[in-house]
Amino acid sequence: MVVKHCVYKDCESDSRYWDRDYMKGVCFIRFPNPVTHRERCEKWVKACDRPL
Structure with a gap:
């Protein structure tokens, strides 16, 4: 089973x-997907307050 975890700021939710x-x-x-939707992915990263 694939483990899923949250990447938003300091959230610690984990499947x-x-x-x-x-x-x-x-x-x-x-x-x-950063390969097919690079611009959209960058917006999500910025919204999650994560470094590129």
């Missing part, structure tokens, strides 16, 4: 801990 209270209602959305 390995699905049974914890803070994970209730959490869903993960994939980042746009």
Whole structure:
């Protein structure tokens, strides 16, 4: 199983801990592919306050 984790700022949500209270209602959305959607991916990175 692929482990999914949040990359937004200091969020620590992780699919390995699905049974914890803070994970209730959490869903993960994939980042746009930087090869095919470079501009969109860069917007997402900036919105998540992460370095390029």
